[in-house]
Amino acid sequence: MKKILFVTSEAHPLIKTGGLADVSGSLPKALAELSQDIRILIPYYQALKTFGNVRFVCSLRVDNRNVNILETRMPESNILVWLVDYPAFFNYPGNPYVDEQGNAWPNNAERFALFCRVAVEVAMDRVYQDWRPDVVHCNDWQSALVPAFLSLEHDRPKTVFTIHNLAYQGLFPADTAATLNLPGQLLHPEGLEFHSLLSFIKGGLVYSDRITTVSPTYALEIQTPDFGYGLEGLLTHRNPVLSGIINGIDMEQWNPEGDTLIARNYTAATLSAKKTNKTELQKRFSLPVTDQIPLFGLIGRLVEQKGIDMILDSLDEILGMPLQIVLLGSGEKSMERKLMNYAQLYPEKIAVTIGYDEALAHLIEAGSDVFLMPSRFEPCGLNQMYSQRYGTLPLVRRTGGLADTVVDAVPQTLADNSATGFVFNEASAGSLLEAVKRAAILYDNSKAWKQMQINGMNKDFSWERSAKHYLDLYQNL
Structure with a gap:
């Protein structure tokens, strides 16, 4: 049994802004179910929801500040969550990283440096809990200084650093290092310096024992200039300790057999019942109710990263084909406007909802025949896995986790x-259009289509499978 300290800046359902929270909420549970002793360390934000009692653990003096550690539990599990309680840094309303206007909190460097220093005190059992982890697992830039600080400790635990999205690096002006009292041994171009800036993420990339990211293909992509954001050289250098492990999905929340948010439940054995959901979706959006043509669904942020521009560039031609499209999402205003215009011009063919609606997201997954996900980059991605679970064939670009989870x-x-599903290579409207044509043609071959649905529904995208990969990693350290 391994003792694991899981250090994260967000975890669902305590607090969530993105995919990191889903991983931090699910992976520790899956590891605990494999009988590992795991504890989560997270800042005690004002917006953090606690479940059950919160008890005082201890007070620490860290970097000339008095910090408390409190303890709560993850809901529906026995996993202890230790909260770093320092109101001057964490008792802000709303989002952990940005204010109401979307501007980063001006003292983010100080906030997360303190969080990392507390993590080191916990990791070295200087909080007198008689619990010392074998492995400290850190995630994204907010906890990336932990491996750097631990590298200066004698007889330290092993460290694992996971990149969830390399686009976010925690870059700050060079003079921040003095404000943070960072040890001089870490301040050089082979350490935390990055083109005369201070880089938090380099703490994880340079100093951790193992680096992981959220899919094998993304692990290769971040070693190239297109996806490396200037860190591809360092990642190539650390290639021997870099690997990709696909995220799991919540198999209970996304399960067509028991989903209470869809019109009718179904399984791989009762696939004909899936049509009821398609009918419901068509009715909800006043689209002609028919099963003769494929219905394409899309749920996501309407931004270039998600390939929405490629969809817009080919939409005239796509809408000339015998198919329907239902779209749910929000993002760049110009893209929202263009899509709404198409929905007004072609009310029989395309329906657009701006915003997010969980129940509708489930109905789109259940009611669509094809799920559109033409991302330019996608470290892991979740909807392509949800879709396969619902017998909805994903149409994706060959990148990141999409390349690893969808078989063309x-x-x-x-x-x-x-x-x-359907996979295309080039990030262009023409390549996307070819894939849409292939899907529309194959839809008429009902035998082949049904077999593909069953193939996808039988795949194991559980967190247990991912957790076993992480456990192997910990054991090989």
Whole structure:
């Protein structure tokens, strides 16, 4: 049994801004179910929801500040959560990282440096809890200084650092290092300096024992200039300790057999019942109710990263084909406007909802025939996995986690029953259009289509599978 300290700046359902929270809420639970002793360390934000009692653990003097550690639990589990309580830094309303206007809190460097220093005190058992982790697992830039600080400790635990999205690096002006009282041993170009800036994420990339990211393909992509954001050289240098592990999905929340948010439940054995959801979706959006043509669904942020521009550039041609599109999301105002215009011009073919609605997201997953996800980059991605679970065939670009979780429908994969969707290579409107055509043509082959649905529904995207990979990693340290 390993003792694991899981250091994160967000965890669902305590607090969430993105995918990191989903991982931090699910992976520790899956590891605990594999009988590991895991504890989560997270800042005690004003907006953090606690479940059950919060008890006082201890007070520490860290970097000339008095910090309290409090304890609560993850709901529906016995996992202890230790809260770093320092109101001057964490008792802000709303989002952990930005204010109401979306501007980063001006003292983010100080806030998360203090969080990292407290993590080191916990990791070295200087909080007198008679609990010393074997492994400290840190996530994204907010906890990336932990491996750097631990590198200066004698007889330290092993460190793992996970990159959830390399686009966010925690870059600050060079003079921040003095404000933070950072040890001089860490301040050089092979350490935390990055082009005369201070880089938090380099703390994890340079000093951790193992680096992971959220898919094998993304692990390769971040070693290239297109995806490396200037860190590709360092990541290539650390390639021997870098690997990718696909995130799992919440198999209870996303399960067509028991989903209470859809019109009718179904399984791989009762796939014909899925049509009820398609009918419900068509009715809800006043689209012609028919099963003769495929219904394409899209849920996501309407931004260039998600390939929405490619959809817009090919939409005239796509809407000339026998198909329907239902879209849910929000993002860049110009993209929202263009999509709404199409919905007004072609009310029989495309329906657009701006915003986010959890119940509708479930109905779109259940009621669509094809799920559109033409991302330019996607470290892991979740909806392509939800879709396969719901017998909805994902149409994706070959990047990141999409490349690792969707098997393209080509003659060989159709023959050996491994095909689960449609994959295109180039980030262009033309390539996307070709894939949409392929999907529309194959839809008429109901036998092949149903086999692909069953292939996808039978795949194991559970967190247990991912947790076993992490456990192997910990054990090999």
